[in-house]
Structures are given as structure tokens and as C-alpha cells.
Amino acid sequence: MKKKILLKIFIAIAFLMIIYACVSYVYLQNKLTVDMASPTKTVNTLGVLVVPALLIVGLFHLLLLIRVLKTISPNFFHSLYIVSLTLSGVLLLSDIMLLSDIGKEYLLWDITSQWHLLYGFTAFHIVNMLIGVIYLIKNPSSGEKLFTGSKKSNEALFISLHNISFICGLLGLAGVILSFTGLIIPGRYSIQLMIAATFLALFPFVLIAIYWITRMSKKRIKDWTDEKQLSDSGYGAMLCLAVLLPVFIIISIISLLGSGVVSLPAHFWMLYLPASFWMLLLFFLTLTIYGLTIILRNR
């Protein structure tokens, strides 16, 4: 009972903090203009206090993640929420960095896009927190420990791991292709965007993979999967090989054409494939195909 009351208080505080952050952003956006040569004391205090507020929101994200992992389910939307919640947690750090950049740059150039990004991220945090509260209400604590799950939850975790592999693979593919083609930001920033997209797409997968390995580490490696899961993994690997080999051959031919062996007109710029692009492309393609195979074989 006491735990439940404490949880309710914590939820209320976390929501108050995100509302405080929102109100501060609106206030700061109105105040931080070229007319203000240096930030006033109020502006500075508001800005500084946003950091602990966001840290409390981060702690709430962590609490939600622990609950979601303790009540893990093979449901695809459950896995999608794990990815979304993890990304929202990581983006809290970006909020702090963006605020710091805004404070340094508002006198130098237009920072409207940074504010838009900040509002977008905040909306994403709020959506995740609201889903989290609904989740907490619908899924009371299962009594399971985080690192010693039952056989049933181990099976759910195995499927969840591959759901997340598929989701992160798709996110990574989208990020890498969008950065390479320069569709969302100018081409000169493509490497930076590719690194950011790779980090964000990989983070949830690495997190859940480490969690799975940690939970399984008490068992012998041959007991980590049962024979059907092993057979599914074999199918996944075979399909990856079947898809990746032709893709690899195509990329090799394109790279050869773009390497100067054959001189090509300038508008064939897409043929100059940097290794950073195609390596990440193949990597995320592997994650996607492998995850999808396991999902389809466990329907």
C-alpha cells in the first residue's frame, strides 16, 4: 500500500516537472531574443532548474522501463513501447544539450529550429509518460525480479529481443538512408546525422540484448535457447545470408564504378558510396531481416 502511494506521488512529481519544463521553454523562448544582450537572473535560474526537473523525468522513465521489463510480453506493441521509452529517455539528454546551445547561440543566429526540436522532444516524452501511466495501471507488479525471470518471461524476452531487433533495424535503415540522401538536412551534415541515427537506433537494441545476456548468463550457453528457438535463429541467419549476398555484390559493383575505374558524370554522385554508409546499411538490414524472421516464425 505504502509503495503504491509513493508511486502515485512520484508520478505526480514527474508530470509536474515536465509541465514545469514546458512552461519554462515557452517563457525562455519569449525572453531570449536579440534584445536581451545577456540572460537575466530569472532566465538563468529558470534554465538551470530545468536540468534537475528533466533528471526527475529521466528517473520516471527508468522506473517505467524497469516495470515494462519485469512484465515483459511477446506483444509487438510492448516491444515498440520499450524502444520508444528508451529513446525518450536518451533524448532527455539532448534536451539539456539543446537548452545549453540555445543559451549560447540565441544572439548569434536564428534558433527557431532548436526550439521546435525541443518542443517536439518534450511532446514525445509526455506521450511516453502517459502511455507509461496507463501501462502501470493495467499491469500491476508481477512480483518477478528484474534479473531472475520465469521460463515464461524468458520466452517472452526472447521474442521481444527480436521484435526490438526488427524495429531498431528499420529505424537505423531509415536514419542511414535519410542522412545519406540528404532529404532532411543538408548533405554536409550527413555523417553527423548518420552517427546520431545509428546511436539512437542501436541504443534500445543493445540495451535489451545486454539485459537478455545478463539474465541468461546464469545458465549454460546451450540452454540459452531451446531447440526451436535455435532452429528459428538458423533460419534467420540463412535468410540474412540469402538477402545480404546479392546486396553486397550490388554494393561492390557500385563502389567499383564509383572508385574512378570508370569515369562517371557528376549526377551519378549516388554511386560514390562511402564505407560508413554501406556498412551501416548492411548492418541494419541484417538486424531487420533477422528480427523479422524470428517474429514470423513465432506467430
Place this chain on the structure above:
Amino acid sequence: MELKNNIRKLRFENSEMSQQELADRIGVSRMTIYSIEKGKYVPSTVLALKISKVFGIAVEEIFTLTDI
């Protein structure tokens, strides 16, 4: 050739055993039992023998090869 089985029937005859219970007794996942029952997955000899041991009957009484 197709491998048919009557695990589902045997489970119900054995105190309506759930897929999870059977899975726990032979150390596999519930999805493995589900897939075997549906004919989507052909178990190894070891697994087939474990299943027969749970029901206390011969493997041939659980699994049968049929011509399609």
C-alpha cells in the same frame, strides 16, 4: 510425408495439462509446444522421447508419419 501428432489430445486426457505446463516439464518454450502441435515444427528425437516420457506412452503413439 508429414508428421502428425496427438499431443493436444493427450494433454487434455492428462488432467487438461496446459502447453506451458508441458513446456516446463520438458524444458522448452510454450511456443515450441504450440509449433509442434500445429505441425509447424518437427521436434528432435530427444524432444520426442521427452514428450513420450511425460505421457508415459511410446513415441509412435504420439507421432505418426502420413502420406500427403
